[in-house]
Amino acid sequence: MGRIKAKRERLTIPRIEAFKRPADKEQAFLWDTESPRLAVKATASGKAFIFEGKLKGQTIRRVIGDVLNWTIEDARSEARRLQTIIDQGNDPRELDREKAESKTRAKAATEAAEKEAENRKQYTLRALLDAYSNLLESKGKEQSARQTRSIVKCHVLKPHPAIADLPASEITAHHIASLVRSVLEQGKERAAGLLRSYLSAAFNAARKSPFDAKLPASLIPYNVTINPVEPVSTIPVNRGNRTLNTEEMKSYLAGLADDDLSNMALRLALFAGGQRMAQLLRAKINDYEPEAQTLRLWDGKGKRTTPREHLLPLAPKAAAIIEKLIDRAKIQEDANAKKENRAPAYNNLLLFSSYGKTQLVETTPGKRAAEICKLMKCEPFDLLDIRRTCETMMAGLGIHKDTRAQLLSHGLSGVQTAHYDRYEYITEKRKALVAWEKRLDEIATGKKSGNVVQIKQEKAS
Template sequence: MARIKLTAGRIRDFTCPTDKAQAFLWDTEAPGLALRATPGSEARAFVFQSKLNGKALRVTIGDVRAWNLDDARTEARRLQTLVDQGTDPRQQKAERIAAAEAKRAAAEAAKAEADRQARYTLRALCDAYLSALERAGKGKSAAGARSLFKCHIDQDTANKPARAVTAHEVAALVRRVREAGKERAAGVLRSYLSAAFNAAKRAPFDSALPADLIAFGIEHNPVDAIPAIAVQRGDRTLSAAELRAYIGHLLRIGHETGPELSDTALLLALHAGGQRMAQLLRAKVGDFDPDTATLRLWDGKGKRTQPREHLLPLAPHAAAMVAALVERAKARETERAKQEGRAPDMAGLWLFSTHGRVAMNPETVSNRAAEICAGIGGEPFNVRDIRRTVETMLAGLGISKDTRAQLLSHGISGVQAAHYDRHAYTDEKRAALVAWEARLEAIRQAERTPSNVVRLGQRAA
């Protein structure tokens, strides 16, 4: 093959004949170096060609627009040296490319991990878990957990990658709350953190859990090593005299229209058998059937994926209160619609709403109960203590445990309750509520027991 000393001008002017796929111009200065041209005025590159172990090899150095002549000659000499040493430069190039690719992949993995650490923090995990609770209809639980996370997880721990949080760090969080004298808060904080980590751990395998938890990459739950903190059960119940004072505060006439709405909520919860306030405040106009005097609540407590329907066949006084609330809600909607120049929309009206737009906050009612408690004096009590008092007094009236469980919507579970016991307990609940209203009236009138009430399970004399 003919050789010629390559120059910048010769490189510029060299082209491939139209009847050939490629053409070469071999250099006399660097062994094995050639200029290769293919059809197209700009399609020119430096190549190196030699023999290794009797077999020809060719390596492309690079495009003439990227390589100058001197650098191409230097590279050709280097490649010839490798051949003389028995090394295949193509293999070396492949190894160099593989090493560069591995380095690039490692850099990308490091960047991805850095992004994960910056994005998938403990705070982000808590937020994702809270969103999952809210989507499942557990708004009250989500609100309680959010408050605990905000108050008791320090910034350093909150900003740490969730998958890197250790059991020691979680234990320190729980310990600080417990040592501050907030034992119940410490136990609940531990429970919610454990639930968040467990949800993210199961998310890759459980289609019922949101996919956004998968990205946290949680493989173990650091809370598992921390013992659960037993919740101290409350045992406060009100005496008949205390309950009489409580009812008196709720029935007082504070203004011309009667008791405040929060007082009405407390009074209805009491007459309806000690219902949970959060569930009662979510009741809407459409949940009341005036023909049967039945109020429908929705119990979303526990691990239910869907709230359980909880029907209350109300006794006369409670039914009258609900009927009045229904009329109040409809009247307010009618007035708003008139002012806004539209037709009234009675669907979805809240029974307990100050302005009609949102349901009353359970905290508002709890605060009102605390005010009443302070006004009465004596040993403090709260709405949970009222609920406990109701069940205790219902038991005293001879109401069976099963009926009380149905009436107060306790944790009704197990194979029998979930799959076989389809009895609605409507008659039993109505009889219990009628007896309970009579008992409340007797307490209000300072009587020991109402003369017209017979303990259930016993015969009248």
């Protein structure tokens, strides 16, 4: 492409303004006499400064810019710069491309660095442990989630914020060992064992998330490829062995006498054989069958992906507590419905509700049990110890361990139980709970019941 012939004059503002493209031409050029490679190009869309030069016999044309945005002197300076590049044997177009590519690379590097910095702030150990707790909650494991949050808060977030704020992908076995060791050095062996367990579970979930569709995609950006907890030695969690004796159980029963909601929850858990409080507090009115006096709970404990139905054929005292709770819930619902100008709806009402709509906080009955324990001035005990006491005393009544396992919904996850054994043990569980209530009545009154007999130690069939 050669230079288009046109008149050459020293470029000035008036001359540029007066320069017009002929009507029969698509473009026209006004060349500068002071900078011979500089011209004004006129087209239908406007006027622009251009540069035209030659490199190794090839014509090189570059648009400098609109005449409204560039001064004449600036355009001449740019033309001289471009000519200098050509004189040096370089193609300014290639240099511009390299410059643009370099700018693009620099921008991409800056954006990557900013994203990396943001990821470091966002996908931290702190955030991972919170995400893992949320995962537990989404699976219905509220108690495990609460315990995880409590352990993490006490032994990671508060004492070690610098480690907590590190990217999860940069946490090493040394960091984990440091966290666990600091708890052990406080003499809290159980807490140390639980902390290691929760950390390992959180990292395993994040590590597997890219390949396991059952895990949330939100764990993938943590970019965890290994579990840094694995090299850290496990800490056996000592099993509790506290059980209440007969006199302590009598005092405990006396402390549950009134119909405070927490007391009712503790009494029901006790009369029902030592049920888990978390499961009991989630029960609703339509989980109770009044004719059969059967309460349905949902056991989501352990590695179950869906909660397991857990049926309890209640004895008279436990059934009476349920009936009181149902009456209480309906009274609350009637008041709420009247206030909200609607018809009452009973079926999905919680049995244990503070205001008719909100479930009683799971930790509240435990706190009440601790208050009773303090008043008893005895060796400390908690709800797990009460559960252990129930099973121990029921074993003393001759209730078979298979029946106790079904009654307390122990780890019933073997192949036989999970796939073949659909028998609900209703008869055995009801006999066990009737005997258990009579035993509790004996303890509370100090009187032997003439019709309490030992249940023969036979395997439930």
